Amino acid sequence: MESTHDTGDLGRIYSTGDIAKIYAAIFKSMEEITDIMRYEPVSKTTTKNDFGEQQLNVDKETDEIIYKNLKESGVVYNACSEESIYPQVLCEDGGYTVCFDPLDGSSIVDANFAVGSIFGIWKKTDLIGESCRNMISSCLGVYGTKTVALIYNQDKDEVDELTYRRVDGAYKWVVTEENIKICEKDAKTFAPGNLAVTKELPGYKHAVDHFIKSGMKLRYSGGMAPDVYHIFHKKEGVFLYPGIKEKKIAKLRVLYECAPIALLVEKAGGMATDGHIPILDLVVDGYEMRTPVYLGSKNDIELVDKFIKEAEDKGEQAVDP
Numbered sequence: 637m638e639s640t641h642d643t644g645d646l647g648r649i650y651s652t653g654d655i656a657k658i659y660a661a662i663f664k665s666m667e668e669i670t671d672i673m674r675y676e677p678v679s680k681t682t683t684k685n686d687f688g689e690q691q692l693n694v695d696k697e698t699d700e701i702i703y704k705n706l707k708e709s710g711v712v713y714n715a716c717s718e719e720s721i722y723p724q725v726l727c728e729d730g731g732y733t734v735c736f737d738p739l740d741g742s743s744i745v746d747a748n749f750a751v752g753s754i755f756g757i758w759k760k761t762d763l764i765g766e767s768c769r770n771m772i773s774s775c776l777g778v779y780g781t782k783t784v785a786l787i788y789n790q791d792k793d794e795v796d797e798l799t800y801r802r803v804d805g806a807y808k809w810v811v812t813e814e815n816i817k818i819c820e821k822d823a824k825t826f827a828p829g830n831l832a833v834t835k836e837l838p839g840y841k842h843a844v845d846h847f848i849k850s851g852m853k854l855r856y857s858g859g860m861a862p863d864v865y866h867i868f869h870k871k872e873g874v875f876l877y878p879g880i881k882e883k884k885i886a887k888l889r890v891l892y893e894c895a896p897i898a899l900l901v902e903k904a905g906g907m908a909t910d911g912h913i914p915i916l917d918l919v920v921d922g923y924e925m926r927t928p929v930y931l932g933s934k935n936d937i938e939l940v941d942k943f944i945k946e947a948e949d950k951g952e953q954a955v956d957p
């Protein structure tokens with residue numbers, strides 16, 4: 637597929653300014669990544685990322701594409717990613733910092749499941765000591781049967797969706813939904829990650845048991861990006877990925893995954909917590925920082941937090957410590 641790089645409706649949402657340039661770079665990256673996902677084979681490499689995980693060719697290629705496009709935007713001072721976590725200076729005069737996960741779902745990409753890219757945009761910073769609330773915008777891209785992107789449009793203070801479409805023979809981004817809101821109540825679907833942790837974290841077990849008993853349907857693909865996009869598309873649902881901080885077994889990363897998605901969720905009227913406080917209230921203590929994450933329909937996430945807190949207050953023990 638020849639990408640024409642027509643930002644289409646993106647120019648209607650973001651027409652001027654540095655943020656528009658950053659989004660043009662992000663969207664150009666997502667077009668190039670769409671092409672890779674469609675047509676390139678997936679293979680293992682011999683290298684590891686900064687988390688010590690073996691990299692796929694597509695992890696490296698998508699990372700390089702995004703760094704290249706952010707650099708060419710001329711407005712990004714520095715950037716860091718899940719693949720290379722220490723900020724790289726891209727443009728001395730730039731006023732912004734971008735943190736990104738170039739390919740979320742690398743363990744399912746070979747099985748042809750949907751995967752995604754996640755971006756958080758900050759004013760120029762080295763990130764350490766920053767509250768995640770200082771992030772100014774974020775974007776979640778999903779490469780599935782369609783390529784879609786959710787963005788926080790800070791001019792209008794709302795979450796909008798764009799879809800990469802072919803219109804009259806040309807490929808362009810079309811706004812497919814504006815001001816998306818996640819219903820507070822009555823989530824009908826749930827995506828419970830890492831169920832093995834139900835043995836170690838009684839509060840998580842109670843939450844999962846509650847959702848099963850209340851008849852919620854399972855919607856879990858094993859990829860945070862598509863699982864979270866499902867919630868925005870259906871306007872309801874919860875995504876849970878627990879961890880036990882003390883034992884350092886939380887998996888998902890704050891800067892590249894949880895915080896950018898939490899911004900979108902909050903701006904759409906949903907809730908995103910670590911089981912105790914909002915993800916956006918976390919203060920960055922390192923580029924490799926990880927966290928449990930519970931997000932989606934507000935009432936249901938309040939319930940998850942309640943189950944976790946009650947189990948902790950009662951001193952409930954792990955089933956299988």
Ligand SMILES: O=P(O)(O)OC[C@H]1O[C@](O)(COP(=O)(O)O)[C@@H](O)[C@@H]1O
Pocket residue numbers: 718737739740741742743829830858859860861877887
């Ligand atoms: O299969 P696991 O180990 O429970 O991990 C699933 C989670 O890991 C992720 O794939 C993130 O890891 P990657 O960025 O390495 O793909 C999330 O998208 C997903 O929710």
